[in-house]
Amino acid sequence: MKLSQALLNQNRLALSRILTQVENNSESGRSALNELFPHTGKAHLIGITGAPGTGKSTLVNQLALYYRKEKDYRIAILAVDPSSPFTGGAVLGDRVRMRDLSGDPNIFIRSMASRGSLGGLAQSTVAMVQVFDAAKFDVILIETVGAGQAEVDIAKLAHTTLVVEAPGLGDDIQAIKAGIMEIADILVINKADRPGVENTERALKGMLELAHPTRRVFQHHGQRMVVEAPSKAEEQNPIWIPEVKRTIAKDGEGINELCETIERHLTFLREGGEWVTRERTQLQSTFDSLLRENLFTRFLDELSPDAYEKTLSKIMKREESPWGAVEKILNGRKV
Amino acid sequence: MKLSQALLNQNRLALSRILTQVENNSESGRSALNELFPHTGKAHLIGITGAPGTGKSTLVNQLALYYRKEKDYRIAILAVDPSSPFTGGAVLGDRVRMRDLSGDPNIFIRSMASRGSLGGLAQSTVAMVQVFDAAKFDVILIETVGAGQAEVDIAKLAHTTLVVEAPGLGDDIQAIKAGIMEIADILVINKADRPGVENTERALKGMLELAHPTRRVFQHHGQRMVVEAPSKAEEQNPIWIPEVKRTIAKDGEGINELCETIERHLTFLREGGEWVTRERTQLQSTFDSLLRENLFTRFLDELSPDAYEKTLSKIMKREESPWGAVEKILNGRKV
Numbered sequence: 001m002k003l004s005q006a007l008l009n010q011n012r013l014a015l016s017r018i019l020t021q022v023e024n025n026s027e028s029g030r031s032a033l034n035e036l037f038p039h040t041g042k043a044h045l046i047g048i049t050g051a052p053g054t055g056k057s058t059l060v061n062q063l064a065l066y067y068r069k070e071k072d073y074r075i076a077i078l079a080v081d082p083s084s085p086f087t088g089g090a091v092l093g094d095r096v097r098m099r100d101l102s103g104d105p106n107i108f109i110r111s112m113a114s115r116g117s118l119g120g121l122a123q124s125t126v127a128m129v130q131v132f133d134a135a136k137f138d139v140i141l142i143e144t145v146g147a148g149q150a151e152v153d154i155a156k157l158a159h160t161t162l163v164v165e166a167p168g169l170g171d172d173i174q175a176i177k178a179g180i181m182e183i184a185d186i187l188v189i190n191k192a193d194r195p196g197v198e199n200t201e202r203a204l205k206g207m208l209e210l211a212h213p214t215r216r217v218f219q220h221h222g223q224r225m226v227v228e229a230p231s232k233a234e235e236q237n238p239i240w241i242p243e244v245k246r247t248i249a250k251d252g253e254g255i256n257e258l259c260e261t262i263e264r265h266l267t268f269l270r271e272g273g274e275w276v277t278r279e280r281t282q283l284q285s286t287f288d289s290l291l292r293e294n295l296f297t298r299f300l301d302e303l304s305p306d307a308y309e310k311t312l313s314k315i316m317k318r319e320e321s322p323w324g325a326v327e328k329i330l331n332g333r334k335v
Numbered sequence: 336m337k338l339s340q341a342l343l344n345q346n347r348l349a350l351s352r353i354l355t356q357v358e359n360n361s362e363s364g365r366s367a368l369n370e371l372f373p374h375t376g377k378a379h380l381i382g383i384t385g386a387p388g389t390g391k392s393t394l395v396n397q398l399a400l401y402y403r404k405e406k407d408y409r410i411a412i413l414a415v416d417p418s419s420p421f422t423g424g425a426v427l428g429d430r431v432r433m434r435d436l437s438g439d440p441n442i443f444i445r446s447m448a449s450r451g452s453l454g455g456l457a458q459s460t461v462a463m464v465q466v467f468d469a470a471k472f473d474v475i476l477i478e479t480v481g482a483g484q485a486e487v488d489i490a491k492l493a494h495t496t497l498v499v500e501a502p503g504l505g506d507d508i509q510a511i512k513a514g515i516m517e518i519a520d521i522l523v524i525n526k527a528d529r530p531g532v533e534n535t536e537r538a539l540k541g542m543l544e545l546a547h548p549t550r551r552v553f554q555h556h557g558q559r560m561v562v563e564a565p566s567k568a569e570e571q572n573p574i575w576i577p578e579v580k581r582t583i584a585k586d587g588e589g590i591n592e593l594c595e596t597i598e599r600h601l602t603f604l605r606e607g608g609e610w611v612t613r614e615r616t617q618l619q620s621t622f623d624s625l626l627r628e629n630l631f632t633r634f635l636d637e638l639s640p641d642a643y644e645k646t647l648s649k650i651m652k653r654e655e656s657p658w659g660a661v662e663k664i665l666n667g668r669k670v
Contacts, residue, residue: 037657037658287661291664320372326622
């Protein structure tokens with residue numbers, strides 16, 4: 001209880017300790033989450049994802065610096081690296097990052113590598129974000145590397161998702177974009193001083209049309225045209241059409257404009273019902289995952305270890321299929 | 336029953352149908368898996384993973400052609416694309432592939448995009464592989480795009496995992512390699528006619544040393560030297576030191592040598608206990624996942640929808656945390 005109270009009073013050491021407890025999924029971590037939960041729901045969660053080489057970390061640094069200088073916000077950065085299940089690429093990222101941001105007591109940086117299953121990672125991210133939220137950080141920047149399902153899952157956590165691209169990463173990258181495109185609220189073309197930036201922008205806008213076919217937006221001689229008329233439902237609940245922004249993060253260029261777009265997205269979320277909808281979806285998925293995990297653990301606890309081993313050995317001998325065995329073991333369980 | 340029998344008799348239409356049933360996780364799919372399971376456990380599962388742009392698909396085509404020509408094996412290719420949760424990049428891959436391989440009745444190609452959760456994807460992949468295995472394919476090539484946790488999970492399925500790299504994909508790619516490195520049985524440098532191939536090879540070998548520190552292998556003037564003496568345990572159970580192979584898949588160069596290495600790895604697996612160990616791990620994880628999913632579904636079925644909704648709404652109001660709510664709902668359930 002004392003540690004949670006210290007965290008609510010913005011004590012950094014308490015924050016560090018609770019984050020570790022939570023990451024380790026310890027008993028004390030779970031009870032801290034329980035105590036802190038009533039104090040959550042205020043922070044703006046911004047997800048930043050994209051392939052390696054797009055300059056994501058530099059961009060995240062610049063966003064943090066902007067919010068510190070322009071808004072005096074308290075900023076947490078959570079760098080999640082699902083691509084390092086074993087050893088820590090994330091740690092290296094921290095060192096690079098530290099040069100700009102260290103020493104500011106209103107910035108807190110934490111990195112996390114995937115240790116167990118991916119489900120576990122998304123679960124830990126949810127919990128870590130709750131802790132930051134309770135500790136009264138105004139903005140939580142959640143950075144993920146790559147463009148796979150892991151990023152999609154983690155992006156679902158965020159209120160605003162930035163997908164970062166860079167010119168000249170090769171045509172093959174296009175294939176990977178289709179999925180990630182549909183989670184982007186804002187598309188950032190970083191390293192916009194590189195050659196090929198026009199091509200990248202054209203390609204991204206083309207993909208946006210494919211990803212959001214309900215309301216086609218065309219560029220026509222540089223002019224933005226909405227071709228299909230919005231439906232009645234859309235008029236009542238306006239939709240967010242992802243915007244494409246250029247930045248050169250290493251020089252701080254385009255950051256102000258990007259942050260204004262993020263702000264507009266936040267207003268859109270709050271004024272429509274979207275903020276509440278996303279929160280509900282997210283809390284429900286947290287609840288479901290926890291329920292799933294606990295049901296499994298409890299079932300195994302109740303089952304004799306012998307019964308589990310016997311079933312497994314039948315499966316190994318192919319006397320029973322995993323599908324059939326599950327039916328049997330569940331129908332035979334003591335109720 | 337008839338459909339399963341047709342599949343066991345290597346009927347392609349039956350195979351297609353059952354794959355679809357299984358991918359949709361339908362009742363008929365589960366019962367087919369049940370019937371087919373006793374006929375599984377024979378195929379050699381080869382996983383091929385790597386970043387976009389490394390020429391994975393071309394390499395997979397060449398492997399398939401090699402096994403057809405040199406060994407007269409029946410080959411299944413399962414292309415899994417975890418990066419396209421929404422729309423099908425995988426389909427495009429198929430078209431490219433078809434030119435070389437279509438028309439051969441002993442090659443079967445199927446692609447799969449991630450539809451739901453990632454857990455679901457790994458689960459479907461397991462099931463699809465079981466179907467191919469029962470249909471008496473000698474080798475099943477499982478191709479995944481990217482280098483995230485999804486690939487790691489899917490690679491765990493395979494007996495032999497190839498990680499494909501290409502020279503000149505940029506230094507940033509290095510960061511992503513640390514994790515994927517530890518799942519590689521064979522590292523393939525494809526597009527080996529590109530400049531920078533020596534650097535890539537040096538980097539990969541350096542990373543291998545980091546990933547397998549129990550037995551350091553150094554290149555010394557081109558000579559392979561094991562510096563640390565193997566331990567007693569290692570002498571009894573020799574370990575596999577991942578090998579680095581160069582290929583130019585588009586010209587078919589290096590494919591024979593690569594396939595010989597794959598063959599050596601297979602022998603290693605079969606002669607040590609590794610084949611059985613991997614099979615056990617994989618079957619146990621399938622069993623656990625199914626158990627988890629079924630426990631959850633059954634619990635929700637037994638629970639009144641009202642109780643679930645009430646809990647969720649308390650969580651939304653932050654009167655109860657997801658962690659606390661799970662405790663309550665599980666302790667209060669009717670036994």
